[in-house]
Amino acid sequence: MNLSTALLHALKDHGARAVFGLPGDFVLPFFKQLEDSAILPLYTLSHEPGVGFAADASARFSHGLGVAAVTYGAGALNMVNAVAASYAEKVPMVVISGAPGANERRNGFLLHHQTRSLDSQMAMFREITCDQVVLDDPARAPEQIARVLGNCLAQSRPVYIELPRDMVAAPCAPVPKLPAPSWDPEALQACVTELLARLATAERPMLLAGIEIRRFGIEEKVAKLARLLHLPVTTSIMGRGLLANAEAPLLGTYLGVAGDPQITHAVEGSDALLMLGVIVSDTNFGVSEKTIDMRKAILALDGQVEMGHHIYPNIPLEALVDGLLERGHSIACTPPPCRRAEYPYGLVADSAPLAPMDIARAVNDLMKQRGSFPIVSDIGDCFFTALDIEHTDLLAPGYYATMGYGVPAGLGLQADSGQRPIILVGDGAFQMTGWELGNCQRYGWDPIVIVFNNCSWEMLRTFQPESSFNNLSDWHFADMAKPMGGEGYRVSTRAELLAALDHAVEMRGRFQLIEAMIPRGVLSDTLNRFVAGVRRLQAGSGA
Ligand SMILES: Cc1ncc(Cc2c([C@H](C)O)sc(CCOP(=O)(O)OP(=O)(O)O)c2C)c(N)n1
Numbered sequence: 001m002n003l004s005t006a007l008l009h010a011l012k013d014h015g016a017r018a019v020f021g022l023p024g025d026f027v028l029p030f031f032k033q034l035e036d037s038a039i040l041p042l043y044t045l046s047h048e049p050g051v052g053f054a055a056d057a058s059a060r061f062s063h064g065l066g067v068a069a070v071t072y073g074a075g076a077l078n079m080v081n082a083v084a085a086s087y088a089e090k091v092p093m094v095v096i097s098g099a100p101g102a103n104e105r106r107n108g109f110l111l112h113h114q115t116r117s118l119d120s121q122m123a124m125f126r127e128i129t130c131d132q133v134v135l136d137d138p139a140r141a142p143e144q145i146a147r148v149l150g151n152c153l154a155q156s157r158p159v160y161i162e163l164p165r166d167m168v169a170a171p172c173a174p175v176p177k178l179p180a181p182s183w184d185p186e187a188l189q190a191c192v193t194e195l196l197a198r199l200a201t202a203e204r205p206m207l208l209a210g211i212e213i214r215r216f217g218i219e220e221k222v223a224k225l226a227r228l229l230h231l232p233v234t235t236s237i238m239g240r241g242l243l244a245n246a247e248a249p250l251l252g253t254y255l256g257v258a259g260d261p262q263i264t265h266a267v268e269g270s271d272a273l274l275m276l277g278v279i280v281s282d283t284n285f286g287v288s289e290k291t292i293d294m295r296k297a298i299l300a301l302d303g304q305v306e307m308g309h310h311i312y313p314n315i316p317l318e319a320l321v322d323g324l325l326e327r328g329h330s331i332a333c334t335p336p337p338c339r340r341a342e343y344p345y346g347l348v349a350d351s352a353p354l355a356p357m358d359i360a361r362a363v364n365d366l367m368k369q370r371g372s373f374p375i376v377s378d379i380g381d382c383f384f385t386a387l388d389i390e391h392t393d394l395l396a397p398g399y400y401a402t403m404g405y406g407v408p409a410g411l412g413l414q415a416d417s418g419q420r421p422i423i424l425v426g427d428g429a430f431q432m433t434g435w436e437l438g439n440c441q442r443y444g445w446d447p448i449v450i451v452f453n454n455c456s457w458e459m460l461r462t463f464q465p466e467s468s469f470n471n472l473s474d475w476h477f478a479d480m481a482k483p484m485g486g487e488g489y490r491v492s493t494r495a496e497l498l499a500a501l502d503h504a505v506e507m508r509g510r511f512q513l514i515e516a517m518i519p520r521g522v523l524s525d526t527l528n529r530f531v532a533g534v535r536r537l538q539a540g541s542g543a
């Protein structure tokens with residue numbers, strides 16, 4: 001066994017199912033080991049941001065490890081934004097960067113791809129990863145790799161592995177798998193006692209589910225806990241799609257002023273809001289009608305539990321949920337009167353021009369007829385439209401909110417899981433990474449892509465309507481599908497959209513690109529409510 005194969009076996013043992021990458025001379029020897037060993041499948045894409053987004057999506061969807069392998073300098077630094085997004089949204093991604101060998105570091109030349117110093121890249125990745133290592137000593141590599149991969153999973157954050165090219169074939173022992181971090185059972189019991197007491201004395205307890213319950217693979221346990229405690233459940237915006245396949249008393253997604261008023265009032269009026277794995281961010285809470293009283297809330301996030309003025313450190317989320325399941329039967333909370341959110345159905349096949357809500361209706365109708373598809377959304381009005389799609393798996397950078405995510409993430413999902421996604425993406429975001437669709441033909445991927453083409457950076461126009469730089473030209477994306485190995489449809493009416501979707505679903509083996517022409521200024525209902533709510537809150541606060 002050598003250092004590369006020891007690393008690849010360890011990645012597989014820790015839950016990786018594929019490597020996404022783009023090679024360069026500093027990492028070519030490692031790519032050769034990857035290809036020759038076939039321990040993990042390798043998928044290459046055309047630009048490193050796409051490599052990072054694909055690795056991120058594979059980790060999110062299968063709640064395993066995502067792996068991105070790139071060259072030093074130009075490659076790795078090209079991927080910084082994608083890794084930063086994974087860090088912000090708690091995605092366990094492993095970045096493997098090739099690097100100069102020991103002799104090159106000593107020869108006195110400035111090396112190609114080098115920026116300020118040969119250690120600058122490590123310094124930059126230290127800011128967006130939870131652990132880092134340079135594998136320059138095969139004797140220490142097994143315990144270093146075990147530590148870094150263990151931290152990646154335990155903290156559900158990206159890690160950085162720098163692999164000098166003269167080390168890839170060095171003999172190396174296998175990598176051990178470290179035990180999961182331990183915790184103090186007494187502290188856990190004290191935390192569970194106080195938490196259950198708060199729920200038992202509350203009149204309006206509520207459970208808000210966040211993304212950590214997907215990252216740590218405990219959706220079923222959380223659904224069981226909600227049933228056991230008779231707690232109504234909502235998800236945060238980032239947690240949209242959680243519990244989609246679990247049996248839970250799910251009311252819908254909490255969207256503050258932009259969402260269902262019943263859900264908003266139930267969450268904001270709760271006197272014991274149990275937030276499991278919820279990132280307290282502006283996108284999750286920035287549009288709250290009423291500020292949530294965090295002294296009455298219970299927040300379990302990042303391996304600790306806060307309630308009132310108490311903090312219980314080192315309480316892993318799964319340990320907390322297990323503890324509550326063990327003792328939770330004593331609570332019989334009576335859920336507030338709340339109905340499940342409704343979703344739009346029944347698109348009429350007429351010649352009316354298209355609006356984003358028509359796309360939500362069409363996809364909901366499709367899923368009613370043919371079963372659910374995983375939805376991958378970029379950032380733009382397509383993301384707000386995704387919130388009106390029936391509760392299904394949804395991958396989107398709802399908090400970090402980077403554009404360019406949709407298409408490569410959809411490819412990463414299909415590569416990792418084999419499932420065919422529906423990808424929602426605006427024209428602006430498609431201009432960034434939509435071209436990765438050209439890689440589908442090599443791997444047989446066949447996502448259904450719906451481009452919301454309003455020839456505009458429309459979200460920005462809602463905040464600053466007077467700026468003409470938000471006007472984009474019409475790129476005719478559908479015409480480019482065939483030369484790239486796919487099928488393109490340009491649709492402007494509801495009837496055309498339905499016909500294109502019906503045809504696209506039948507076509508397998510090639511990507512299907514539906515270019516939905518949407519008049520400028522026509523927004524989804526949710527984005528309209530979001531913008532109106534933000535304006536109302538700003539007017540109220542005098543911002
Ligand atoms: C990588 C990147 N660059 C810039 C932005 C800022 C930004 C938005 C957010 C506010 O940060 S929304 C938006 C316009 C999106 O245009 P398009 O994809 O066509 O979607 P739509 O027309 O539905 O808006 C931009 C440029 C971003 N989120 N991510």
Ligand SMILES: [Mg+2]
Binds near residue numbers: 427456
């Ligand atoms: Mg647009």
